[in-house]
Amino acid sequence: MSHAAGHSNVPALKMGVPIPNGKLGIWLFLGTEIMFFTAFIGTYIVLRLGSPGWPIDTAVTHINILAGGTNTFVLICSSVSVVLAHEAMLQRNYKKATNWIILTLALACVFLGIKTYEYYGKFAHDILPGHISEDRRQALDKLVRELDGAVGLAPLEAERNMLRNIQAVGKPPLTQTQAVRLAALDARNTALGTLAAYRQLKADAKEGTLSLEAAEEKLQALKAPDHPDIDKLKVSAAKQIEEIDAQLAQVPKDAEQKRADVQAQIDKLDSGNKFERRKLTAEQTDIDRQSTREKARLIGAKIELESLAAHPPSFARVHEPHVIKWGNTFASTYFLMTGFHALHVVIGMGMFAGIIWLGTSGRLGQQHCLVIENCGLYWHFVDLVWIFLFPLIYIV
Amino acid sequence: MSDPAAHAPAADSAPHDEHPHVNYWLVFLALCILTAASVVADMVRGKMGIMLLVLIVLTVATFKAMFVMMYFMHLKFEGKWKYVLLAPTMILALAIPAALMPDIGSHYYDVQVPQTKAAPAHDGEAGHEAPKPKH
Numbered sequence: 097m098s099h100a101a102g103h104s105n106v107p108a109l110k111m112g113v114p115i116p117n118g119k120l121g122i123w124l125f126l127g128t129e130i131m132f133f134t135a136f137i138g139t140y141i142v143l144r145l146g147s148p149g150w151p152i153d154t155a156v157t158h159i160n161i162l163a164g165g166t167n168t169f170v171l172i173c174s175s176v177s178v179v180l181a182h183e184a185m186l187q188r189n190y191k192k193a194t195n196w197i198i199l200t201l202a203l204a205c206v207f208l209g210i211k212t213y214e215y216y217g218k219f220a221h222d223i224l225p226g227h228i229s230e231d232r233r234q235a236l237d238k239l240v241r242e243l244d245g246a247v248g249l250a251p252l253e254a255e256r257n258m259l260r261n262i263q264a265v266g267k268p269p270l271t272q273t274q275a276v277r278l279a280a281l282d283a284r285n286t287a288l289g290t291l292a293a294y295r296q297l298k299a300d301a302k303e304g305t306l307s308l309e310a311a312e313e314k315l316q317a318l319k320a321p322d323h324p325d326i327d328k329l330k331v332s333a334a335k336q337i338e339e340i341d342a343q344l345a346q347v348p349k350d351a352e353q354k355r356a357d358v359q360a361q362i363d364k365l366d367s368g369n370k371f372e373r374r375k376l377t378a379e380q381t382d383i384d385r386q387s388t389r390e391k392a393r394l395i396g397a398k399i400e401l402e403s404l405a406a407h408p409p410s411f412a413r414v415h416e417p418h419v420i421k422w423g424n425t426f427a428s429t430y431f432l433m434t435g436f437h438a439l440h441v442v443i444g445m446g447m448f449a450g451i452i453w454l455g456t457s458g459r460l461g462q463q464h465c466l467v468i469e470n471c472g473l474y475w476h477f478v479d480l481v482w483i484f485l486f487p488l489i490y491i492v
Numbered sequence: 493m494s495d496p497a498a499h500a501p502a503a504d505s506a507p508h509d510e511h512p513h514v515n516y517w518l519v520f521l522a523l524c525i526l527t528a529a530s531v532v533a534d535m536v537r538g539k540m541g542i543m544l545l546v547l548i549v550l551t552v553a554t555f556k557a558m559f560v561m562m563y564f565m566h567l568k569f570e571g572k573w574k575y576v577l578l579a580p581t582m583i584l585a586l587a588i589p590a591a592l593m594p595d596i597g598s599h600y601y602d603v604q605v606p607q608t609k610a611a612p613a614h615d616g617e618a619g620h621e622a623p624k625p626k627h
Contacts, residue, residue: 113573123574127581134582138589142597148608165531172523179516179564231606421607476564483556486527487549491534492542 122470126477133481136436137488140429147422152492156420158217164490167210168482174203175479178472185465193468194455200475201448204441211438218427222415225431228423235308235417236301239315242414243298247288256281272389279393280400283336287404290328293318294411301417311417318411326408333405340398344391351387355380433485440478447471512569519563526556 113120144150151157181196218224229235244250259278263270270278297314300306306314317323362376420426451468454460533540533548540548562568589597602608 113577114571115573123577127577130578130581131585134585135588138586139592142589142592145593145597146599146603161531161534165527168527168530169524172520172527175523175560175564176516176520183516231609473565476560479564480557480560483553483560487530487553491530491549492546 116466118466118470119473122473126473129477133433133436136429136433137484140433140488143425143429147425149421151420151423151426156418157426158221158223159490160214160217161490163210163214164486167207168486170203170207170210171479171482174200174207175476177203178468178475182465182468182472185462185468188462190455190460194452194460197448197451197455197468201445201452204445204448207441208438208445211434211441214434218430223420223423223427225424225428228420228427229417230421230423231419232308233304235419236304236306236311239311239414239417240298240301243294243301243411246411246414247291247294247409249288252281252284256285272392275389276393276396279397283340283397283401284404286336287329287333287401288409290332291325291409292328293323293325294409308417308419315411315414315416319414321410321412329408330405333401337398337401337405340394340401344394344398347387347390347394351383354383358383430489433489437478437481437485440474440481444471444475444478447474512566514563514566516563519559522559523556526552526559 115123154161177196177200181193181200184190184193184196222228227238229238256278259270259274259281262268262274263278293314297306297311297318300314301311318325358376358380362373365373365376448471451460451464451471454464530549530552533545533552537545567574
């Protein structure tokens with residue numbers, strides 16, 4: 097039988113896929129990447145289908161088609177440059193290959209730059225997951241929160257209440273530091289009392305009697321740096337500072353007077369009445385201590401008022417009360433998809449930086465041909481994901 | 493549009509290690525034209541229904557993806573292993589969307605969430621909830 101005649105004629109079994117192991121590895125990795133991104137993109141499509149009234153108005157979502165389109169073009173260019181780098185490697189022209197990779201890295205930087213600009217817009221308009229009001233009540237609640245945030249009211253109010261409680265209980269008494277802080281907070285609170293428009297807007301928003309347009313209009317007025325309330329606040333602070341200065345001048349005089357009164361009592365004492373003398377001397381020391389404490393309290397309040405007058409509360413960063421239905425789901429899916437894509441871009445840039453380092457140090461050789469092909473395959477996949485993200489996020 | 497494949501050898505006739513010759517600039521041109529087509533479709537969206545727009549841009553995206561995969565990723569010139577390796581991932585990738593679709597994507601019941609509730613009488617601001625559209 098021929099097959100029994102000689103085993104040596106039987107060709108050796110060829111196992112596996114007829115491609116290099118490295119290439120098989122990157123394709124297996126890309127297979128997992130397909131599942132990773134399809135899960136995001138597919139879920140996004142399903143969420144959109146199940147959310148009637150999904151925000152598509154670019155004036156609301158601040159989606160910029162021009163930025164998205166430019167980024168698509170940039171990524172296509174980078175795909176060409178990386179494939180031409182591989183082509184140059186096959187021609188053993190390593191300098192040319194390095195130059196194409198440098199161009200690819202530069203294009204990746206442009207992509208990330210445009211993405212950063214887009215993300216900046218999202219942060220500036222507070223289009224972030226969990227930050228978006230989806231009905232009128234939420235919008236007004238958010239307005240109240242942000243107004244208080246601009247004045248810094250909530251944490252200061254909490255601190256002031258705590259100190260007042262300690263003062264009311266009296267055991268243990270306020271420490272020197274706490275007394276100074278309470279005086280500063282009281283002074284600040286009095287000055288902030290002049291912000292009538294802010295208080296009115298906040299009260300109306302809390303009540304819910306306000307329409308969103310009216311709230312936005314009032315907020316715009318409040319945002320003006322020359323709002324009359326800010327002037328009133330400065331006047332109030334100046335008046336308080338004047339009073340404090342007067343008190344500061346009076347405190348040592350009062351103390352001096354009290355000391356003199358006690359001294360007169362001491363002088364009247366018999367030389368033998370040591371116990372009473374010691375008691376009155378201690379009283380004098382106490383008068384000095386109290387005077388110092390009072391001065392510290394007044395100076396604390398004065399510094400707080402000066403700082404408030406120099407940096408009055410600004411409402412410039414309070415966001416207009418807008419309602420974006422499904423806005424939070426929109427923002428979540430937007431940041432999830434574009435964020436993970438951007439992360440892949442950054443990883444690709446790291447790979448290119450490594451290749452450029454090899455190329456510029458003259459170490460790039462034929463042994464790196466597969467490395468560049470694999471990096472190229474990864475980069476084309478990144479481009480591929482964007483090819484689908486662009487229409488789904490920016491156009492549809 | 494001219495076919496960039498015209499410059500490439502037939503898929504099965506080329507062994508994997510033999511380098512295929514593709515005119516990458518033609519592929520690049522095709523991708524640019526297709527991207528521009530998507531943007532133009534967005535610009536004239538008012539003249540067509542949203543469904544037609546979705547159909548156009550997703551078809552364009554699929555063509556772009558095919559160009560990238562076939563010529564840049566050289567899948568046109570690879571062996572049959574590409575189907576064995578990629579087909580299962582494509583199918584498995586649809587598992588999550590398919591699982592979510594019946595409940596999240598389409599409901600046979602009325603969904604009681606704030607976003608779908610009609611605004612109270614006082615809040616009659618449906619037209620004012622957001623700035624007016626640009627288009």
